[in-house]
Amino acid sequence: MQWRRPATNPGTAPHSGQLVLIIWLFVGIVFFVLALAYYSITILSAGRGYVGGEGLWSKGQKDAVYFLSRYAKFRDEADFQAYRQAISVPLGDRKARLELEKPDPDLRVAHDGFVQGRNHFEDIDGMMVLFRRFRHVEFMAKAIDIWERADADIDELMKVGDSLHDEIGSSRPDEARILALMTDLATINAKLTPLEDEFSYTLGDAQRKTQGILLSLMFAAAAILLAAGVGFSRRLMKQSEAAHAAQLETEDQLRKVLRMAPVPIVISRIQDGTVIFVNERTVEQMRAPAKVLLGQRASDYYVIADDRDEIVETLGRDGDVREREVKLKDHHNTEFWALLSSQMLTYMNEPCILTAFTNFDARKRVQDELHHRAYHDDLTHLSNRAMFVESLGLALARARRHQSMLSILFIDLDRFKYVNDNLGHEGGDLLLRAVAERLVDSVRESDLVARFGGDEFVVLIEQHRDNEVVASIATKILQALSQVFALKQEEVHITASIGISSYPDDGADMNALMRKADTAMYQAKQLGRNSFRFYSKPRKPAPDSQETGGDVMH
Numbered sequence: 001m002q003w004r005r006p007a008t009n010p011g012t013a014p015h016s017g018q019l020v021l022i023i024w025l026f027v028g029i030v031f032f033v034l035a036l037a038y039y040s041i042t043i044l045s046a047g048r049g050y051v052g053g054e055g056l057w058s059k060g061q062k063d064a065v066y067f068l069s070r071y072a073k074f075r076d077e078a079d080f081q082a083y084r085q086a087i088s089v090p091l092g093d094r095k096a097r098l099e100l101e102k103p104d105p106d107l108r109v110a111h112d113g114f115v116q117g118r119n120h121f122e123d124i125d126g127m128m129v130l131f132r133r134f135r136h137v138e139f140m141a142k143a144i145d146i147w148e149r150a151d152a153d154i155d156e157l158m159k160v161g162d163s164l165h166d167e168i169g170s171s172r173p174d175e176a177r178i179l180a181l182m183t184d185l186a187t188i189n190a191k192l193t194p195l196e197d198e199f200s201y202t203l204g205d206a207q208r209k210t211q212g213i214l215l216s217l218m219f220a221a222a223a224i225l226l227a228a229g230v231g232f233s234r235r236l237m238k239q240s241e242a243a244h245a246a247q248l249e250t251e252d253q254l255r256k257v258l259r260m261a262p263v264p265i266v267i268s269r270i271q272d273g274t275v276i277f278v279n280e281r282t283v284e285q286m287r288a289p290a291k292v293l294l295g296q297r298a299s300d301y302y303v304i305a306d307d308r309d310e311i312v313e314t315l316g317r318d319g320d321v322r323e324r325e326v327k328l329k330d331h332h333n334t335e336f337w338a339l340l341s342s343q344m345l346t347y348m349n350e351p352c353i354l355t356a357f358t359n360f361d362a363r364k365r366v367q368d369e370l371h372h373r374a375y376h377d378d379l380t381h382l383s384n385r386a387m388f389v390e391s392l393g394l395a396l397a398r399a400r401r402h403q404s405m406l407s408i409l410f411i412d413l414d415r416f417k418y419v420n421d422n423l424g425h426e427g428g429d430l431l432l433r434a435v436a437e438r439l440v441d442s443v444r445e446s447d448l449v450a451r452f453g454g455d456e457f458v459v460l461i462e463q464h465r466d467n468e469v470v471a472s473i474a475t476k477i478l479q480a481l482s483q484v485f486a487l488k489q490e491e492v493h494i495t496a497s498i499g500i501s502s503y504p505d506d507g508a509d510m511n512a513l514m515r516k517a518d519t520a521m522y523q524a525k526q527l528g529r530n531s532f533r534f535y536s537k538p539r540k541p542a543p544d545s546q547e548t549g550g551d552v553m554h
Contacts, residue, residue: 023262041370047130048373049123050143051203051385053093055453056118058196060089061154065189066522068161072182075168083161090154092116097147100131118454139202139209146199150192157188193518197511204386208374215370221363223323223339263356268298270312270344270351277347285359288331298353303327303335315344315353325364328357337364377451379429380436388450388458392510395462399503402463407470407502409459410517411439411477414495414529416455423488430487431494438480443473458517467502467534474498474532482530495530497521506535 063086071079096113099105107128114124134140164181167173258265259279264286267277278286278293286293286301299308307326314321320343329335340357347354375387383391392408399406413435420428432455439449439457448460459477461470478496485492499521507513516535524533 041373045123045126045373047203048378048384049119049127050130051200052123052453053114053117053119053127054196054200054203055385055456057090057093058200059454059456060086060118061157061192061196062189062518062522064157064161065185066525068164068185069182069526071168072164072178080161080165087154087158087161089117090150092118093147094151094154096128097131097144100128101135105132139205143199143202146195146202150195150199153188153192153195157185157192160184160188193515194511197514200385201389201511204389208386208390261356263358266298266355266357267345267347267352268355270353273298273308276352286330287334292331298355301328301330303329311340311342312353315342319344326357336361380433380451382436382440382457383448383450385450385452388448388452388460389510391448391450392460392513395460396503396508396510399462400508404463405465405502405504407461407464407467407500408513408517409461409470409474409477409532410499410501410514410521411457411459412497412521412525413455413481414497414525416494419487419492419494423490423492427488427490427492431485431492434485434487435481435494438483439477442476442480447473467500470500470502470534471532474500478530478532497524497529498532499524499535500532501535 064083067079067083067086070076071083092113092115094113095116096110099107099110099113110128111124114127115121119127130140131144135144160181164178164185167177167181258267258277261279261281264282264284265277265279266275266282268275275294275296275298278290282293283290299305302308304327311321311324311326320341322341324340326338326340327335328338336359338357339360340355342353342355345352345354375384375390376382377384395406398404416428416431419431423431432451435455435457436449436451439459443449443459443461446462450458450460452458459473461473464470477498481494481496485494499517499519501507501513501517501520503513506516520533520535524531527533
């Protein structure tokens, strides 16, 4: 591009009031981006609260079925009380939801409901805000609809529990009636499991869509900031050219205009990349005097020198480069992310490149933090449910393509509630962090360990030869977790129950594999805990058996 002599129109030079207005506009844009970043983090945190709450809801429901099954088998009143405590979790969440759906909800009632649902205290306020403001948004409305559809099944589960309690508590229990009630219980559990999987997938999908929207807004805000900077810099140049038309006939006057630009500007020769002009903003950003910067090669300030070669190539093809993310370094080798725009021009009778850039390191860190928070568990720093679901989907695609095996280990800690009740929430958190570390140390480097919420963990093992490899890893995990934990100057002993499902033997899709691994884990608990079980196909009970059928492990 050739710089042309502007038309003479004196008297329109920018005055101090315009400069102040431009400065305050930039300040306002920066604050807007920061406010958007804070709001984005708040929304994503609330979304993570719902993801964790779903895990607690699902665990409460499954524990309720488990303890009712034990009650029917052993007739121990303690098991029935454990069932009532477990069923209170989904009931608490329902209480919160029903209150928030009212036109003028009592937030204290909703708060108490979420507390009953064992949601983390710090997440509850954000969860209520997210529900009230976004309940009619498509993905949130879909999740709430799935949630509501589970109400009828939970009510049926409670009716079965009450009937079972009445029958067992009678003077002459009817064993046929008890067997029928257990059949109803299995049917209800089978209806709830797909709803839980659908709800979990919907929440994960909503989390990903929300993250995408928020990141798009962040990038749009950054683009607006750069466009405003370049636009106002051009406006200043035009106003200055109009005010000093006669003086701008020389290159010296052009440099004066560029120095006024509110963003760093560099001019370098295309042929050898030598820097021949910098403005004051560049001097401040690069932390070196102009006389040091001039004569240096532009590529010396790129962390990856080839980035400049790509920019030159793009300029030759398209004529300009707009809003490209590159990593630069200043004169003292401090690296920073920059949003860069360039175009070609003739300067001092040579083909050159004019480059304007802005440091957006802070926004880049916010974007990276948003991504990390969306896909990692805050307590253990392991991958969370959303990350695991996404990774499992990709792993299944690879397994189908390469015709290889993969396995899921669903891990639930035994006696964790006892530890949590005796050591408190802080002690429980310390234990979960220690468990996470031992799980990572027990698996291969290529295996993925994730926390689903509460005391549930899951491991994804890809490309293994046979079940012996999986059994070896599961054994190593059990051995590691059975070792004593030193927490708060106390020694804590726990064990774990592990359920295992494998592709392609146990299913070809994500929901089937997760459901069967979960079923295998509960069977491991029923058969004594501190063990692992592989999923196998259901078998029918013997005619004289009181069992209701179900999944059988080996």
